[in-house]
Structures are given as structure tokens and as C-alpha cells.
Amino acid sequence: MRQRLRRFIRRGLEVTGMIGPLHRRQERRLARESGDMFDDQRPMPPAELMAVVSGTAGQAWFSERGRSDAARFLELAAAHGLDTSGPIDVWDLGCGCGRIARWMAPDVIAAGGSFTGSDINGALVAWCAKSLPGRYFTNRLRPPAKLHAGSVDLVYAYSVVTHLREKGTRAWLAEVARVLRPGGLALLTFHDEDYASAWGPPEILPALEHQDYVVWNDAMEGSNYMSTWTTRRYFAEMATPHFEVLDLMPGSLEVAVQAVAVLRRPG
Ligand SMILES: C[S@@+](CC[C@H](N)C(=O)[O-])C[C@H]1O[C@@H](n2cnc3c(N)ncnc32)[C@H](O)[C@@H]1O
Known part of the structure; x- marks a missing residue:
């Protein structure tokens, strides 16, 4: 009963747009609260920007996870045939405050x-x-992005389509394919069923049994307030019109690392 009332109030805030200021206030609170210091000799964004993208302003997490995600993306790209030791053109879609770009x-x-x-x-x-x-x-x-068709070798987007409705995810899949050179790679993370079982709200897994694409907190698309969830099977289905699906790596059950789709634009 209490849960239903809470959901009803939340929906009211979403529909009236009042959820926006409340969410921003929560981000400012997170920025004030979780501010450990960590010097990795690279420019560190201010706490309030980190809280917007990461939900925490912890510098050690931001640094270490940024470094490991960047290394993993380069390894994945190399493992799927891209020569990452030579000159390549890279696009970080949804770069946030540069957690990986740094x-x-x-x-x-x-x-x-x-x-x-x-x-x-x-x-x-x-x-x-x-x-x-x-x-x-x-x-x-929504697309387009100000990038020429066929101008990029590697696109990655960490935790970006995880905040978009299905229509947005489908539109960006097509746009990423447009911007990639033939043979170019896309590494797109998403919330799959494994990630949902380990890290998602308990309602998500049962919902995925009868819905291909689940929107949680249906407001403020593109912000961390909204999160979206799908299965690896359905992600592959959405990608297939534009890409060869080379791999679908499950989300991690041990640390909160999202599923990764490794996609190649047919050459
Ligand atoms: C959870 S954050 C992740 C940021 C960054 N990729 C990282 O891993 O730290 C999601 C980011 O995606 C951005 N975003 C959401 N929708 C987007 C869109 N349609 N195009 C570009 N960026 C988007 C948000 O503004 C936010 O910076």
C-alpha cells in the first residue's frame, strides 16, 4: 500500500516536471557528501559534475574505473581487428566529464x-x-551528431543508451553506423539481464520476462534519473539492421560493469 502511494507520488512529480529540481538537488547533495581526493596527475572534474554522471563524487572510483574502462575498450577493439597502435579516429558518445576520455x-x-x-x-x-x-x-x-558519415574508426558509449527510451537507442544505433567507416567498431554498454539481476531494482528482471525494453523512472530522458533495461537477445535484434554483432559480453555480477555490445559496421 505504502509502496503504491510512493509510486503514485513519484509519477505525479514526473508528470508535472517537478522531479527535475528534486533530482538536481539530490545530485548536489551527493557532490557535497562523497568527496574523497585522489591524485592521478590528470585534470579532475569538479565534484558537482562527477555527481551528475557517476552518482558519486569519489575521485578514486572515477579515476580507477575510467582508466580500466579505457584500457578494456582499447583491448576489445584490438581483439576485434582494429589496429589501436596506429592512428585511429575515436568518438566518445556521451562522454560526460571525461571519465574515460581522460x-x-x-x-x-x-x-x-x-x-x-x-x-x-x-x-x-x-x-x-x-x-x-x-x-x-x-x-x-536524438541524432544527428555533427560528424561526417564514415569519419570514425571506433565509437564507444559507456552507460548512455542505458538512459534512453527504445526509440532513442535505435536512433543512435543507426547514427553510430552512419558515422563509422566500413569495418569500424562500436562498443556500446547497456543494462542486460545479468546486470539487472545483480545491480538493478528487483522489479526489472520479472519485467524483462514479458517486455523487451524496460524504462525505469520514466522522466528526464538522458539523465541518470531514467534508467533503461533490455536483454542481450533484444539488443542484438536492435543492432542487426546496421551492424554485424561480434560479441555481447554480459554485465558483471561481481562489480557494477555493464554489458558491452561489440558491433562492426559491415565493410
Ligand atoms: C551515466 S553518464 C556516463 C558518462 C560517461 N560515458 C562515463 O562513462 O563516465 C551518461 C552520460 O550520457 C549523456 N547522454 C545521455 N543521453 C545522451 C545522448 N542522447 N547523446 C549524448 N550524450 C547523452 C549524459 O549527459 C551523461 O553525461
Whole structure:
């Protein structure tokens, strides 16, 4: 009964748009609360930006997970045939405040390639542009992105379609394919059934039994307030019109690492 009342009130806040200021207030509180310091000799974003993307302002987590996600993406790209030791053009879609770009961009540029990041949040993009190597721009919630067709070798998006409705995810799959060169790779993370079982709200797994794509907290699309969930089977189905699906790596049950789809634009 109490749960139903809570859900009813929450829906009211969502429908009236009042959830926005409340969510921002929560982000500001998180920024004030969880501020451990960690010096990794790279520009560190301010706490309030970290809280927007990570739900915490912990610098050690931000640094270590950014470094390991960047390394994992490069390893995955190399394992699927991209020569990451030479010059490659990389796009970080939904770059946030550069958690991964802080590690990826210097290496890509040092190898003679180019690095581009984009995000819907102008404050995050402004910090990246001021603080990190590479080119950064703001894109809209839906495509297109200001990038030429066939101009990029590798696109990655960590925890981005996890905040989009199905229509948005499908639109970005098509856009990523447009921007990739033939043979180029996309590494897109998503909330799959394994991630849901370990880290999701308890309602998600049962919902996935009869729904292909579940939207949790249906408001403020693109922000961390909304999260979306699907199965590996259905993600592959959405990607198939545009890509060869090379691998679908399950979300981790031990640490909160999302599922990764490894996709290749047919060449
Ligand atoms: C959970 S954060 C992850 C940020 C970053 N990828 C990382 O791993 O730290 C999600 C990010 O996706 C961005 N975002 C959401 N929808 C987007 C869209 N349609 N296009 C670009 N960025 C988007 C948000 O603004 C936010 O910065």
C-alpha cells in the first residue's frame, strides 16, 4: 500500500516536471557528501559534475574505473581487428566529464589519431573542452551528431543508451553506423539481464520476462534519473539492421560493469 502511494507520488512529480529540481538537488547533495581526493596527475572534474554522471563524487572510483574502462575498450577493439597502435579516429558518445576520455584521448592523439567527445550536457562538454585533449561538442538527445558519415574508426558509449527510451537507442544505433567507416567498431554498454539481476531494482528482471525494453523512472530522458533495461537477445535484434554483432559480453555480477555490445559496421 505504502509502496503504491510512493509510486503514485513519484509519477505525479514526473508528470508535472517537478522531479527535475528534486533530482538536481539530490545530485548536489551527493557532490557535497562523497568527496574523497585522489591524485592521478590528470585534470579532475569538479565534484558537482562527477555527481551528475557517476552518482558519486569519489575521485578514486572515477579515476580507477575510467582508466580500466579505457584500457578494456582499447583491448576489445584490438581483439576485434582494429589496429589501436596506429592512428585511429575515436568518438566518445556521451562522454560526460571525461571519465574515460581522460585516459583514452591522450593515447589516441599521441598515436597520431583524433579524439572527439560529445554529450547532451553543455556543462560537461565545456569542462572536457577546457581541460582535456581532443575536440568536444554538444549533441541533441536524438541524432544527428555533427560528424561526417564514415569519419570514425571506433565509437564507444559507456552507460548512455542505458538512459534512453527504445526509440532513442535505435536512433543512435543507426547514427553510430552512419558515422563509422566500413569495418569500424562500436562498443556500446547497456543494462542486460545479468546486470539487472545483480545491480538493478528487483522489479526489472520479472519485467524483462514479458517486455523487451524496460524504462525505469520514466522522466528526464538522458539523465541518470531514467534508467533503461533490455536483454542481450533484444539488443542484438536492435543492432542487426546496421551492424554485424561480434560479441555481447554480459554485465558483471561481481562489480557494477555493464554489458558491452561489440558491433562492426559491415565493410
Ligand atoms: C551515466 S553518464 C556516463 C558518462 C560517461 N560515458 C562515463 O562513462 O563516465 C551518461 C552520460 O550520457 C549523456 N547522454 C545521455 N543521453 C545522451 C545522448 N542522447 N547523446 C549524448 N550524450 C547523452 C549524459 O549527459 C551523461 O553525461
